[in-house]
Amino acid sequence: MSSISHHDRQTTSLANKIQEVTGVALQNCYQCGKCAAGCPVAGDMEMPSCQVLRLLQYESPDYDRRVLESESIWLCLSCDTCHSRCPQTINTPKVMYFLREEAVRQGLAHPKSKDAQAFHKAFLGSVARHGRLHEIGMLMNYKVRTGHLFQDMTLGSKLYQKGKLELLPHGVKDKAAVKKLFKRTTGNKE
Amino acid sequence: MRIGYYPGCSLTSSAREYDESVRAVCEVLDLTLVEIPDWNCCGASSAHVASEELALSLRARNLALAEAAGLDEILAPCAACFSRLASASVELADNPQKCQAVSEVVGMPYSGGVKVLNMLAVLERFKDEIAAKTDQSFRHKVACYYGCLLVRPTKVAQFDRVEDPQSMDQIMAAAGAKPVRWSSKTECCGTGLSTITRTELVANLSGRIVADAAKREAVAIVTACPMCQTNLDMRRPEINQKLQEEHRIPVLYVTQALGLAMGIDPQRLGLHRNMVPVELPEPEPEVVTTDDDDED
Numbered sequence A: 001m002s003s004i005s006h007h008d009r010q011t012t013s014l015a016n017k018i019q020e021v022t023g024v025a026l027q028n029c030y031q032c033g034k035c036a037a038g039c040p041v042a043g044d045m046e047m048p049s050c051q052v053l054r055l056l057q058y059e060s061p062d063y064d065r066r067v068l069e070s071e072s073i074w075l076c077l078s079c080d081t082c083h084s085r086c087p088q089t090i091n092t093p094k095v096m097y098f099l100r101e102e103a104v105r106q107g108l109a110h111p112k113s114k115d116a117q118a119f120h121k122a123f124l125g126s127v128a129r130h131g132r133l134h135e136i137g138m139l140m141n142y143k144v145r146t147g148h149l150f151q152d153m154t155l156g157s158k159l160y161q162k163g164k165l166e167l168l169p170h171g172v173k174d175k176a177a178v179k180k181l182f183k184r185t186t187g188n189k190e
Numbered sequence B: 001m002r003i004g005y006y007p008g009c010s011l012t013s014s015a016r017e018y019d020e021s022v023r024a025v026c027e028v029l030d031l032t033l034v035e036i037p038d039w040n041c042c043g044a045s046s047a048h049v050a051s052e053e054l055a056l057s058l059r060a061r062n063l064a065l066a067e068a069a070g071l072d073e074i075l076a077p078c079a080a081c082f083s084r085l086a087s088a089s090v091e092l093a094d095n096p097q098k099c100q101a102v103s104e105v106v107g108m109p110y111s112g113g114v115k116v117l118n119m120l121a122v123l124e125r126f127k128d129e130i131a132a133k134t135d136q137s138f139r140h141k142v143a144c145y146y147g148c149l150l151v152r153p154t155k156v157a158q159f160d161r162v163e164d165p166q167s168m169d170q171i172m173a174a175a176g177a178k179p180v181r182w183s184s185k186t187e188c189c190g191t192g193l194s195t196i197t198r199t200e201l202v203a204n205l206s207g208r209i210v211a212d213a214a215k216r217e218a219v220a221i222v223t224a225c226p227m228c229q230t231n232l233d234m235r236r237p238e239i240n241q242k243l244q245e246e247h248r249i250p251v252l253y254v255t256q257a258l259g260l261a262m263g264i265d266p267q268r269l270g271l272h273r274n275m276v277p278v279e280l281p282e283p284e285p286e287v288v289t290t291d292d293d294d295e296d
């Protein structure tokens, strides 16, 4: 890793924003690596969690961008193992969450993140409409959004045979209350 | 005794057997479940992608509904719903200002006093009754699998030991079972964001857990989380393909296992809905303890 002079630091660095929004102070991480040692997906990440944090500590635009474009931030499972073991109680999953949102906002999100984004849209759409999740409706919506129309088809019919899928949604009665709640908190984006 | 009940979306569809077995076991334990009237989805991991406020409000509406129904404790058997609702409950407790703000969004008063309990925390209170309602013939080696959300984040879960939890082992032991010692109790099954979008990675993570349980010669994996159950059970074909092994170890909800130990009809416990067939071998032989067989 090339060293970066402290003159390059930006006040609008990701580290700054992270501290502002999530309250996590990245400079407290002293790179012991305990987080990555227990992370179930560290081996699948091009840079494990402690490296993500290290890059952010430099507060350089190049490194910030590298983090936002990475696939790693989308692989975090929010399992909280790192956080619960960190001697500095750094809330890494919270940081990862923020980084994903920021990557989407800046249009830098890794191409492989499309499915995850589509999944959340389909999920929230279902909850906004019914107040509860309607799994089949949500899955159909997700599959249309992603084009994965035939993936999991046999599984779907097996689930249906087992009585595990409801064809019709059983929503809340007070749909107006849920609609209002969505409207007030998201400006009705969903 | 009575307690508020939040089934959550999974328990009304893909995890229906969890709901069925919870109800059956609670009936035997004389615990009346009062379903929160008109409960809504907790927002799972998707709500705070849209907005933190949306996530908090969806959870808070359920707490407010419970409070209005005079319930000060609610049981959320789904570990994911438990984690979301508990995080809201913890965030709102002792914070009248936040309660006020969220009450306005939800359109209902909420004073911050509702406590959310997971399935194990409730069953723990009934250990003596469980022992009394079983004939102790369920002497099966089981692998108690907790996953992430029952113990982490510690501030939210406020439950059991984070690295080597014991509650489920003790509950199952009370029913006569023989919990194995193993190190995958709180490993992540891979649910996170990825159950659907990243099947391959999930098979890898879940596969390690299944293989570990099998290596310890457990005859069943016992869980209290629909996400974990789904990954270990429904994704078994992918797991076996990944491992190039043929693992047939069933994955039971803790209430299904308890129900079997209590002699409840398997149909009522929804055992026919499990994907990996639930066929348990003969129980372990009975150990006759003599006087000098001091237990530690």
Ligand code: SF4
Binding pocket: A028, A029, A030, A031, A032, A033, A034, A035, A036, A050, A053, A082, A085, A086, A087, A088, A089, A090, A092
């Ligand atoms: S465990 Fe904590 S202090 Fe150690 S490297 Fe990870 S985040 Fe930094």
Ligand code: SF4
Binding pocket: A035, A038, A039, A040, A041, A042, A049, A075, A076, A077, A078, A079, A080, A081, A082, A083, A092, A093, A096
């Ligand atoms: S929360 Fe994310 S970064 Fe932390 S251990 Fe789990 S998967 Fe790894």
